[in-house]
Amino acid sequence: MGLRFTIEHPLGRPGCSPELYRREGMAAFASAAENAGFDAIAFTEHPAPSLKWLSAGGHESLDPLAALAFAAAVTKRIRLLSYLLVLPYRNPLLVAKTIATVDLLSDGRLTVGVGVGYLKTEFAALGVDFEERGALFDEGLSVLRNLWVADSFSTEGRHFTARGQVSAPGPVQRPHPPIWIGGNSRATRRRVARAGEGWMPLLISDEMAATTRTEAMSGTAALKMGIADLQALLVDAGRDPSSVAVQVKSRHSDILLHREYSWERHHQFMEELAAAGATDVVVRTPGHSLNEAVEGLEEYGQCVIARWRRS
Template sequence: MPVRFTVEHPVGQAECAAGLYGPEGLAEFARAAEEAGFDAVAFTEHPAPSLKWLRAGGHASLDPLAALAFCAAATSRIRLLTYLLVLPYRNPLLAAKTIATVDLLSGGRLTLGVGGGYLRSEFAALGADFEARGALLDESLDVLRAVWSGESFGFDGRGFTARDQVSVPAPVQLPHPPVWIGGNGRNARRRAARAAQGWSPLLIDERFAATTRTAALSTPDDLAAAVADLRELTEAQGRDPAALDVQVQSSESNVLVDGGSLEEHRSQLKDLAEAGATWFVVRVPAGGLPETKDALRRYGREIIGELR
């Protein structure tokens, strides 16, 4: 299977030009990504980051589902990826309504990259239980799958009680939009194996892994071992491991930002694909719309076009 490509919007990069996340710039960005051949556009989230975290290297963000809804109106083909949506921040029924709305209005183009989150201060600011984030993530995934089943929904959750609730209209993609689980650890792979449609790890070293409260995966060999584990876990659930996507972000994701060699980049992509990656995340320069669009076109021409 050929690798497909996600472009992450650069709003999270330091000194991202304001024009890239204003209405005209955002629409042009999404259209340029689609025209260049990218398969998905992605936004991450941090709804209430601390000033300390931002000053220590954190980043700005848009609300991912709102931004993706805007991109949906400006495009016709490209998929829309939350990368990542922190489900424990939300009441799962409110999340279900927003997710279904974006999927409906985009004609069924939404993919849900989800995770448990890692910023303790952000959990506190949002009134969410940091220590229970794994259980909250699992609960939210169960609620999302159940509430779109077509029947009324009852559930005694953590902090909420549902009695014969419904969520209509349903998303276009049934039983639900694809769910990709973020995180490098085995718990993330267990979640993906149990009921998700993909796994979304980062190739990062021990230092960065500690910051984001996940496991380190440093090399394509590390990735290959983890993918083999994912496949075993998926087979144990009676599911086909070939049906799961694996989206990877690595230092090579910054090739356009850092000015690296695209020829060497192709070789790295081959190694990641052989390790089991089916999607790859690309980051683009954020100095201004012309520079960003040029980078999108170049990658589309020299990487996406060549590989296809």
């Protein structure tokens, strides 16, 4: 199987034009992504970042599930990815209801990308104990995997009690939409082997890894080792390694256009990722204007996606 391509909305890039996250611009972007051949469209989240973080290079965001619901309404084929949803921020029954709603309204196109989170000030602003984030993440993951299995759901959570609760209507994809887990650590890979349908590592430097509170993974050699480790963990868990996706984001995810960018070098790097075991890659176009973003989608579709489809 060849690589699949996810387009992440450019709101996370510096200088993103507001027209790209207004109604008409968002509709045009999502439709252009689908027409260009992208397999998925993604939105990230930071519901309450600090001004200090934004000023130091952080980024704005939309609510990812709300944005994906909008994208579902203006597209027919492209999958919808939360990249990523910070599970500890929310009561898991509430987030499960939103997930089921988006999956229903999209006819089963949602992939739930989730993570533990790393911004202490955001946790504090949302009233969530930063030191509990790992336990809260595992609890939320368990709810998403088990909520729709039986007629009702019961569990004693860390901060909630469910006694025969019902989440209806449920999602189209049963028992739940695919769950992909972000992070570079071995603990993340263990979670994927136990309870995930996808792993979302980042190829990042030591400095960026420290900022995002994960392990560094600087290149394809490290990625290949991580994928081999994940596959071994999956085998130990009695699972087929080929059933789990590996989506990669790297410095090659942010593309430029025309003569400023070498599509041949980009394609070579995609080949390196595929050889390492990646199944999916993340791409971000420039976003200084809607026209620029749409042009980037079209050019990427012609120069990269079409070439992969032919091969």
